[in-house]
Amino acid sequence: MTASNKTILKVLLLGDSGVGKTSIMKRYVKNKFTNQYKASIGTDFLTKQITVDEVSVDLQIWDTAGQERFFSLSPYYCRGADCCILVYDTNNPRTFESLESWREKFFIQTSLQDPEKIPFAVIGNKIDMGEPLVSRKTVHEWCQARGNIPFFFASAKENHNVTEAFTSVVQNAPKEK
Ligand code: GDP
Numbered sequence: 817m818t819a820s821n822k823t824i825l826k827v828l829l830l831g832d833s834g835v836g837k838t839s840i841m842k843r844y845v846k847n848k849f850t851n852q853y854k855a856s857i858g859t860d861f862l863t864k865q866i867t868v869d870e871v872s873v874d875l876q877i878w879d880t881a882g883q884e885r886f887f888s889l890s891p892y893y894c895r896g897a898d899c900c901i902l903v904y905d906t907n908n909p910r911t912f913e914s915l916e917s918w919r920e921k922f923f924i925q926t927s928l929q930d931p932e933k934i935p936f937a938v939i940g941n942k943i944d945m946g947e948p949l950v951s952r953k954t955v956h957e958w959c960q961a962r963g964n965i966p967f968f969f970a971s972a973k974e975n976h977n978v979t980e981a982f983t984s985v986v987q988n989a990p991k992e993k
């Protein structure tokens with residue numbers, strides 16, 4: 817594939833502070849995990865090249881640089897986003913309840929004609945910690961009511977369903993740019 821027809825997709829990770837967004841990104845891009853908690857600062861995005869359905873794609877994965885602690889989202893972070901992964905912590909129902917407002921903030925900040933066409937995925941992270949406190953049925957219904965968003969119980973720690981969530985949004989994204 818030549819540089820001219822290479823597809824670049826910008827993927828946003830959104831969700832409350834502490835749900836594991838940075839861990840998911842690091843697991844996916846670097847296959848690393850650390851228990852240390854550090855509010856992310858600095859990095860705008862990491863890149864990863866993948867091939868999905870025989871198309872080579874350069875992913876730019878954007879992680880909120882700690883701004884989510886203030887429940888704010890900058891237009892800079894959202895501009896040009898192609899896909900959005902909403903993340904909550906399966907052990908913290910409040911982080912699931914926040915997904916609605918993250919989705920709304922995303923719609924407000926993206927200056928796209930038709931943001932509803934953007935592929936979403938929902939990750940319920942930290943499933944390694946035991947029974948989820950928000951039932952699969954509840955999450956499933958929430959996702960269904962919002963255009964059938966694909967949903968994944970995942971663990972950045974144990975590398976479970978992380979790749980699957982990224983593959984899902986990439987598969988659902990329009991590739992020609
Ligand atoms: P962020 O604020 O959303 O970027 O969250 P972080 O990636 O910084 O993670 C917050 C804390 O949760 C850190 O202590 C991580 O080690 C921990 N963590 C992240 N993902 C998982 C997971 O899948 N399982 C477990 N048990 N802990 C996790």
Ligand code: MG
Pocket residue numbers: 837838839854855856879880882
């Ligand atoms: Mg972070």
